[in-house]
Amino acid sequence: MRLAVIGIGLMGGSLAMSLKKKGMVSKVIGVDQNIEHQKQALQLGIVDEIMTLDNAIAASDVIAIATPIDVAENLLPTILNLVNKQVVFDLGSTKESIAAIAKAHVNKGRFVPTHPMWGTEFSGPAAAQSDAFAEKATIICNKEQVDADALTLVEKIYQALGMHLLYMDAVKHDIHVAYVSHISHITSFALANTVLEKEKESDAIFELASSGFESTVRLAKSNAAMWVPIFMQNKENVLDVLNEHISQLKKFKASLEKENPAYLLELIQNANQIKRILK
Amino acid sequence: MRLAVIGIGLMGGSLAMSLKKKGMVSKVIGVDQNIEHQKQALQLGIVDEIMTLDNAIAASDVIAIATPIDVAENLLPTILNLVNKQVVFDLGSTKESIAAIAKAHVNKGRFVPTHPMWGTEFSGPAAAQSDAFAEKATIICNKEQVDADALTLVEKIYQALGMHLLYMDAVKHDIHVAYVSHISHITSFALANTVLEKEKESDAIFELASSGFESTVRLAKSNAAMWVPIFMQNKENVLDVLNEHISQLKKFKASLEKENPAYLLELIQNANQIKRILK
Numbered sequence A, B: 001m002r003l004a005v006i007g008i009g010l011m012g013g014s015l016a017m018s019l020k021k022k023g024m025v026s027k028v029i030g031v032d033q034n035i036e037h038q039k040q041a042l043q044l045g046i047v048d049e050i051m052t053l054d055n056a057i058a059a060s061d062v063i064a065i066a067t068p069i070d071v072a073e074n075l076l077p078t079i080l081n082l083v084n085k086q087v088v089f090d091l092g093s094t095k096e097s098i099a100a101i102a103k104a105h106v107n108k109g110r111f112v113p114t115h116p117m118w119g120t121e122f123s124g125p126a127a128a129q130s131d132a133f134a135e136k137a138t139i140i141c142n143k144e145q146v147d148a149d150a151l152t153l154v155e156k157i158y159q160a161l162g163m164h165l166l167y168m169d170a171v172k173h174d175i176h177v178a179y180v181s182h183i184s185h186i187t188s189f190a191l192a193n194t195v196l197e198k199e200k201e202s203d204a205i206f207e208l209a210s211s212g213f214e215s216t217v218r219l220a221k222s223n224a225a226m227w228v229p230i231f232m233q234n235k236e237n238v239l240d241v242l243n244e245h246i247s248q249l250k251k252f253k254a255s256l257e258k259e260n261p262a263y264l265l266e267l268i269q270n271a272n273q274i275k276r277i278l279k
Helices: A010-021 A035-043 A053-058 A069-082 A096-103 A148-160 A170-198 A202-208 A211-221 A224-233 A235-257 A261-276 B010-021 B035-043 B053-058 B069-082 B096-103 B148-160 B170-198 B202-208 B211-221 B224-233 B235-257 B261-276
Strands: A002-006 A027-031 A062-065 A087-090 A111-116 A137-141 A164-168 B002-006 B027-031 B062-065 B087-090 B111-116 B137-141 B164-168
Touching: A002 A010, A002 A053, A002 A069, A010 A027, A010 A062, A027 A035, A027 A053, A053 A069, A062 A069, A062 A148, A069 A087, A069 A096, A069 A224, A087 A148, A096 A111, A096 A170, A111 A148, A111 A170, A137 A148, A137 A170, A137 B202, A148 A164, A164 A170, A170 A211, A170 A224, A170 A235, A170 B170, A170 B202, A170 B211, A170 B235, A170 B261, A202 B137, A202 B170, A211 B170, A211 B211, A211 B261, A224 A235, A224 B235, A224 B261, A235 A261, A235 B170, A235 B224, A235 B235, A261 B170, A261 B211, A261 B224, B002 B010, B002 B053, B002 B069, B010 B027, B027 B035, B027 B053, B053 B069, B062 B069, B062 B148, B069 B087, B069 B096, B069 B224, B087 B148, B096 B111, B096 B170, B111 B148, B111 B170, B137 B148, B137 B170, B148 B164, B164 B170, B170 B211, B170 B224, B170 B235, B224 B235, B235 B261
Parallel strands: A002 A027, A002 A062, A062 A087, A087 A111, A137 A164, B002 B027, B002 B062, B062 B087, B087 B111, B137 B164
Antiparallel strands: A111 A137, B111 B137
């Protein structure tokens, strides 16, 4: 199977490397506007060849779109114009909009909207990993608009990576990821800005930062070009969760201002219930 | 060297196990009001014997106070009344108040206020680890009020665990830890409460939770009995950072409400500067 990867960064690069390692793909063709990333991807052996979009589609059996979501949405109609029997899927973090764009296209059956729940805070081809994705979930959205053979192929790809599959309506997907992914990134970005604002003595942060600090702030390293379009597109859901989060923080603030340890205890014990969900 | 550990939980238990593994202590005496924790600590081989506080102090060379900070502060004068040549140190997350309590005592020279920057979100003796503390920092506060031999012994203990030592004024310590530790815990607790409030479908959280979510929320499992007194005592510093954090979150909110991707990009790129500090 010949794979074309559009956008050879953390996600696309990791997909290519992991599928090659599993023996699922014989050839990887890379498409990327960034000349430096093209070179790196070739040097690191992530892709076998760099091609233009048109040539890559003509020379491949399956096409993975792993660009930021705004770029993916712009490219999708062009890609669907060019495909024939090929299967196309994306790896983007929002699904409502791209699924709707696909639905309006005559070749909608060739496109599978997916979201593998894996990533790191790093970006670019140098951040790609050959043992990515395993034991995480992939969400496949709106499968009723997808051709049976295209769906089966994409399911096989993710299963080969050791992922488990979840099926979900694209609108519901975007609501859920606001809770379990997007808000985590916003709090982490905001926490980094808080510390950078308040703590001018960088040496002190560096020396004192415990593993707790590192785990809450590490997402703040995440790629702005990826996250701006995600937050903008999922604005309504993200704002809904963000408002709730600010109101939860204000409860902590009130418990301290009113010197009310019983209320603070209640807030923390409620938070401890997350143990039911995260082991 | 015979070590008494007052409070055999995550911190005290890990200290005992790690020092025994390093060959630094020949005997560990445990003191704990919790009968269940006493049993577990004996069964797990964390302590060799359980004693009352008075007997433990009489039978030991060095005494580590590893209780929640409010308990530590209540116990410290009693412990200092009982010591003679012994060295006492604590492992608490705030230092201004306990250093002041020690300073008012005639035996202040025997007490070393310390804060090892290590921990996990778990609690109790079963959470203790024998390879804890390594490669993290320990802060030693107000060393000018400590006897030279007591300081040297505590330095040797932490160095044996592979920690590097930082010296700091206790008041400054409490300001810094509000930034690099306490606020991380508050945001994590609040994030857990947000998700538990908004996302009633626990199965969806469980299935969708990515590693990003897990890393920002894992601290929300942390022990309420430990954290309530820390936040209450460090109230002024924590409120200062918490107010800044809420105002940073409101900037994200404004960028979304006003559909201003350029501002959102600026906020995220500023947050990315944390890379300078966290590799």
